[in-house]
Amino acid sequence: MEINEKILEKYAKVAVTMGVNVQKGQTLILNTSIDAVPLTRAVVKAAYEAGAKQVQVNYGDDIVSKYHYTYQDLETLKTVPQWLIDSKLDYMKDGTACMLRICSDVPGILKDVDGEKLGKAMQARAAAMKELNAYTMANKIQWSIVAAPNAEWAKQVFPKDDEETAVSKLWDAILHAMRIDEENDPIAAWDEHNRTLAEREQKLNDMKLKKLHFTNGRCTDLTIEIPDDGIWAGGNEKTTSGIVFNPNMPTEEIFTMPYKYGVNGTVYASKPLDYNGKLIDDFWFTFKDGKVVDYGAKQEPEALKSLVEFDEGSCYLGEVALVPYESPISLSNILFLNTLFDENASCHLALGKAYPMNIVGGTEMSDEELAAHGVNLSDTHVDFMFGTADMKITGFDQNGKELSIFDQGNFVF
Ligand code: ZN
Ligand code: ZN
Numbered sequence: 363m364e365i366n367e368k369i370l371e372k373y374a375k376v377a378v379t380m381g382v383n384v385q386k387g388q389t390l391i392l393n394t395s396i397d398a399v400p401l402t403r404a405v406v407k408a409a410y411e412a413g414a415k416q417v418q419v420n421y422g423d424d425i426v427s428k429y430h431y432t433y434q435d436l437e438t439l440k441t442v443p444q445w446l447i448d449s450k451l452d453y454m455k456d457g458t459a460c461m462l463r464i465c466s467d468v469p470g471i472l473k474d475v476d477g478e479k480l481g482k483a484m485q486a487r488a489a490a491m492k493e494l495n496a497y498t499m500a501n502k503i504q505w506s507i508v509a510a511p512n513a514e515w516a517k518q519v520f521p522k523d524d525e526e527t528a529v530s531k532l533w534d535a536i537l538h539a540m541r542i543d544e545e546n547d548p549i550a551a552w553d554e555h556n557r558t559l560a561e562r563e564q565k566l567n568d569m570k571l572k573k574l575h576f577t578n579g580r581c582t583d584l585t586i587e588i589p590d591d592g593i594w595a596g597g598n599e600k601t602t603s604g605i606v607f608n609p610n611m612p613t614e615e616i617f618t619m620p621y622k623y624g625v626n627g628t629v630y631a632s633k634p635l636d637y638n639g640k641l642i643d644d645f646w647f648t649f650k651d652g653k654v655v656d657y658g659a660k661q662e663p664e665a666l667k668s669l670v671e672f673d674e675g676s677c678y679l680g681e682v683a684l685v686p687y688e689s690p691i692s693l694s695n696i697l698f699l700n701t702l703f704d705e706n707a708s709c710h711l712a713l714g715k716a717y718p719m720n721i722v723g724g725t726e727m728s729d730e731e732l733a734a735h736g737v738n739l740s741d742t743h744v745d746f747m748f749g750t751a752d753m754k755i756t757g758f759d760q761n762g763k764e765l766s767i768f769d770q771g772n773f774v775f
Contacts, residue, residue, distance in 0.1 A: 365400070365533055372542050373508075374404035376611070378412050380552045380598075381506035382462040383607040386413030389459045391450055395466035396423045397512035402464060418453070424468045424512075428639075431475045431483065439479070440486035447494055454497045460504040460607075461497075468514040469699035472639025473662075481668030484638055488672075488741035499743075500718045500725045501599055504607035509536055509702050518699055539612040539691045539703060552608070559597030562616050565775055566594040566684075569765055573624075573758040574682065576709070578750045580630040584649070586682050587624025589736050590760075591722035594618045602725055612691060614706040617683035619716035622738045623652040625679050629711065633697060633704050633747040640665035641699070645746075652678050652738075654713070669713060675740025681712035681720075687751050687771030701745050709749030709768075714740035 378384050390409045394402045406417045431439065453459035472480060488495075498505040516528035523531060537543065541551040571592075576584045596616035598608045626649055634643035644660035647670075654677040659666040670677050685692070685708055692707035716738045718724035724732060729739055755768035766774045 369537065369542065369544065370400055370404045371408070372548055373401060373537070373540065374408040376540060376542060376548045376552065377405055377462060377464075377506065377508045378408040380549060381508060381608050381611050382460045382504050383605060384409050384412040384414050384460055384504075385605060387415050387458060388413075389453045390414045390417045391453060391459055391461045392417055392419045392464070393461070394419065394421055394464040395510070395512070396421050397466040398464045398510035401510045405462065405464065415458070418449075424466075424471050424514075428471055428475070431472055431480060431639075436479050436482055439483035442487055442490035447490065451494050454494070454503055457603075462505070463507045465507055465509045465700070465702055466512045466515065467636065467700060468512060468639075469518050469636045470639060470641040471514075473641065475639070477640070477664040477668060480638055480640075481665075481672070484668075485672055485741070492741055495741075498609075499715060501601050501609075502725075504601055504605050506607060506609055506611060507702055508540070508611050509700065511536060515700070519696060535694055535696050535698070536703075538694065539706070541612070541690075556597040556608070559613075559616060562773065562775075563594050563596045566616060566618075566767075569757060570759050571757045571765070572760050572762075574767065575756045575758070576629070576748075576753065578753045580632065580750055582627075582629045582748055582750075582753075584625070584627035584629045586679070587621040588618055588682075589621045589721055591735075592618045592621075593720050593722060593724075595717075595720060599719065610702060610706075612703065612706050614689040614691060615683040615685045615710070617681050617717075617720070619720035619737060620679045620682050620711075621652070622678050622716075622736045624736070625649040625652045629748050631746050631748055632708055632750050634661070634699065635744070635746045636699055636701065637662075637665050637669055637744060642666050642669075649679075654678075669742075669744055672714070672742045673740055675738050676714050676742050676744075678713070678738045678740075679711055680714045680716035680738045680740065680743055681710075681745065683710050683712075683745070684755070684768065684773070685709050685749055686768075686773050687749060687753065692749075704747055705745045707749075708747035709753055709755075710745045710747045712743050712745045714738070714742040714744055 511532040516532040520528040542548040642662040648656040751771045757765040
């Protein structure tokens with residue numbers, strides 16, 4: 363299905379100006395997919411119109427990646443040549459780069475690849491990319507992610523439809539989540555949405571919460587402590603040099619970091635998780651003093667194991683995010699099988715690295731200082747969804763006072 367030109371231009375403009383917010387004279391690093399060629403071209407044009415000095419386009423192909431992971435031996439997969447890292451790092455080091463990803467993943471694409479090999483390869487690659495990823499994790503540059511459909515993905519989301527209908531439906535769902543239609547001004551819609559998120563963020567920060575208690579009918583019963591100088595964030599963010607950008611689009615979440623050693627209880631996931639091309643489903647974790655001490659999954663348990671055992675920090679949490687059950691993505695009742703969307707339809711947690719900006723002064727701290735503040739460090743960060751229509755969240759402030767945050771899946775304020 364060909365999406366009409368006007369909509370594509372609108373989408374590209376939202377991604378370039380609201381998302382990554384390309385500044386005059388910047389280099390845009392655009393990581394994209396061969397399944398998203400029309401959107402990629404529209405984004406390149408929009409970026410130049412916004413004043414980009416140059417746009418570096420890196421096309422990926424999920425099927426080719428699958429062949430790499432299937433046929434290359436582990437040693438080859440684990441080897442990341444320095445030139446590949448430098449091809450992006452060079453632009454970031456000179457301080458004028460920004461980065462956009464157009465995601466068009468096929469859910470479960472690597473399901474037939476040997477799990478142990480895949481896990482080890484991903485671990486080595488993440489370690490090699492550590493310096494590169496630090497630029498986005500600490501908001502040293504503007505970065506954003508948007509999505510474009512592909513036929514395989516669309517057929518998994520809408521299995522009863524023929525390919526053309528499925529792709530068309532997935533486009534509609536993505537555009538709806540992105541607050542874009544034929545008639546509206548999506549930039550104004552995003553400004554308004556960012557304001558709503560900022561108000562909620564302010565309320566949560568004013569509460570000075572020390573602890574959150576989550577319960578629902580799925581038997582989730584989890585308490586999460588928040589560091590004393592923890593910061594709630596959501597919607598748009600600022601780089602360390604003060605440029606505003608929207609890191610994930612769409613976004614509906616308000617999030618902070620858990621105190622690394624302050625998570626206790628059991629949480630049941632409420633949606634499947636596409637982890638490195640493996641679709642993990644029906645899974646749960648039990649935490650003690652922050653650490654995953656027990657877990658299980660009915661589908662792809664081996665992939666879950668490789669996530670938990672990824673590195674020293676992957677068995678601790680790095681993010682707790684609140685998303686109302688009545689958000690547009692949630693109300694669409696579509697299971698996207700893609701974290702960019704599903705995490706914005708549901709309260710979620712992330713195993714692995716915490717965002718340094720979620721603690722006062724964090725983006726200026728060394729790894730040692732972050733660790734001393736109870737901030738989880740890891741080479742990975744993987745969100746999983748646990749929100750439900752009956753989610754109840756009670757907060758406790760510094761004086762132990764009880765504050766209602768969520769009732770029946772939604773913010774009480
Ligand atoms: Zn999140
Ligand atoms: Zn996350």
